[in-house]
Amino acid sequence: MSQPPSSSIADGAVPPTLLDLRGLRVFVAGHRGLVGAAIMRRLASEDCELVTDATGTDLRRQEATERLIAGLKPDVVVVAAARVGGIYANSTWPASFIYDNLAIAMNVIQAARLSGVRKLLNLGSSCVYPREAPQPIPEEALLTGPLEPTNEWYAIAKIAAIRLCDAYRLQHGCDFVSVMPTNLFGPGDNYDPESSHVPAALIRRFHEAKRRGDPTVTVWGTGQPRREFMYVDDLADAAVFVLKHWSAPGIVNVGVGHDITIAAFARLVADTVGYAGDLVFDPSRPDGMPRKLLDGRRLEALGWRPRTDLADGLARAYADFLAGGARGPGRPLD
Numbered sequence: 001m002s003q004p005p006s007s008s009i010a011d012g013a014v015p016p017t018l019l020d021l022r023g024l025r026v027f028v029a030g031h032r033g034l035v036g037a038a039i040m041r042r043l044a045s046e047d048c049e050l051v052t053d054a055t056g057t058d059l060r061r062q063e064a065t066e067r068l069i070a071g072l073k074p075d076v077v078v079v080a081a082a083r084v085g086g087i088y089a090n091s092t093w094p095a096s097f098i099y100d101n102l103a104i105a106m107n108v109i110q111a112a113r114l115s116g117v118r119k120l121l122n123l124g125s126s127c128v129y130p131r132e133a134p135q136p137i138p139e140e141a142l143l144t145g146p147l148e149p150t151n152e153w154y155a156i157a158k159i160a161a162i163r164l165c166d167a168y169r170l171q172h173g174c175d176f177v178s179v180m181p182t183n184l185f186g187p188g189d190n191y192d193p194e195s196s197h198v199p200a201a202l203i204r205r206f207h208e209a210k211r212r213g214d215p216t217v218t219v220w221g222t223g224q225p226r227r228e229f230m231y232v233d234d235l236a237d238a239a240v241f242v243l244k245h246w247s248a249p250g251i252v253n254v255g256v257g258h259d260i261t262i263a264a265f266a267r268l269v270a271d272t273v274g275y276a277g278d279l280v281f282d283p284s285r286p287d288g289m290p291r292k293l294l295d296g297r298r299l300e301a302l303g304w305r306p307r308t309d310l311a312d313g314l315a316r317a318y319a320d321f322l323a324g325g326a327r328g329p330g331r332p333l334d
């Protein structure tokens with residue numbers, strides 16, 4: 001398992017601390033997920049008390065969620081619990097993606113207010129932006145156009161969560177903030193072929209093809225879409241940075257500042273895994289959003305930078321996969 005970055009702030013560029021985490025009780029909802037586990041690793045180097053839900057409460061249930069959070073009495077909540085999946089899962093199970101994510105956001109945010117939580121960090125996603133948003137995508141592009149159809153249902157739930165945080169700030173004075181990370185990958189990812197995102201899907205597919213000696217591997221879509229990929233421990237570092245140094249309505253993008261075609265990304269994953277065969281593209285599979293590069297200047301202006309290079313991050317993710325770190329598809333659909 002890779003170590004989280006200790007700090008990514010250049011000397012002399014540290015902005016004022018708005019929240020001192022020392023001695024605070026921090027509840028990470030979804031602490032076993034890709035993002036939640038990375039945030040737990042990062043918070044381990046802060047002098048705070050980590051509290052988790054050992055019982056696996058279904059956060060879609062309002063009363064159970066309110067009971068849980070009232071009992072845990074956290075000062076800070078990170079909402080990393082969500083129904084998450086790649087392009088196939090999002091387009092195949094729209095009801096689960098909109099319902100689960102609306103319910104989790106609504107319940108956790110309300111329970112946090114009721115129990116007097118001092119700060120809440122809501123995890124959104126770059127998929128909240130319109131399909132035809134300008135590139136790189138500034139935060140101001142939110143709600144300016146139609147969404148990408150392959151993840152519209154999920155995006156609507158994620159946008160509702162952003163607006164919940166803003167509404168609670170307006171009406172109740174709650175310090176609830178939202179970050180929009182780009183596509184993530186890293187230790188403990190979901191490697192299920194149906195519900196995974198492209199990094200985990202391709203790591204597994206190339207690994208299995210190498211083991212079997214397959215001459216070709218199929219990559220979904222045309223290979224032409226562009227994506228921006230961030231190693232999840234960098235996102236975790238940004239999340240803790242935002243908790244400490246950001247307090248405002250609206251959203252903050254978290255990206256790496258450059259993107260890559262899926263074709264080039266697939267070749268990089270093949271090289272990481274040591275697969276030397278050919279790639280075959282399957283255009284019968286959806287490409288999804290043509291491009292999704294975030295404008296990260298808002299966070300950059302505060303002094304935060306990512307630190308993990310894509311090839312290095314992929315090597316760490318593959319090492320974790322080989323060491324048995326892969327997670328399954330998560331909670332069943334109902």
Ligand SMILES: NC(=O)C1=CN([C@@H]2O[C@H](COP(=O)(O)OP(=O)(O)OC[C@H]3O[C@@H](n4cnc5c(N)ncnc54)[C@H](OP(=O)(O)O)[C@@H]3O)[C@@H](O)[C@H]2O)C=CC1
Nearest residue numbers: 030032033034035058059080081082084123125181183184
């Ligand atoms: N992965 C990515 O590329 C990106 C992720 N994000 C955002 O980060 C957040 C976390 O995503 P990620 O870590 O990848 O997702 P994962 O699927 O890896 O983890 C999701 C977590 O949510 C928990 N969970 C799901 N449903 C429920 C429920 N009904 N009640 C309680 N807990 C639940 C899971 O619990 P359990 O472990 O018990 O199953 C799991 O711990 C999401 O908001 C997502 O939008 C944003 C951009 C990119």
Ligand SMILES: C[C@H]1O[C@H](OP(=O)(O)OP(=O)(O)OC[C@H]2O[C@@H](n3cnc4c(=O)[nH]c(N)nc43)[C@H](O)[C@@H]2O)[C@@H](O)[C@@H](O)C1=O
Nearest residue numbers: 085086087090125127151196197198201220221286287288
């Ligand atoms: C983070 C973001 O992620 C999701 O959006 P997405 O960026 O389209 O996610 P993806 O990782 O599944 O695909 C990226 C690209 O890669 C191509 N691709 C090739 N081969 C495989 C493949 O084998 N699996 C997958 N999943 N994609 C593949 C695929 O066709 C597409 O062009 C949202 O639904 C939503 O969950 C969200 O928030």
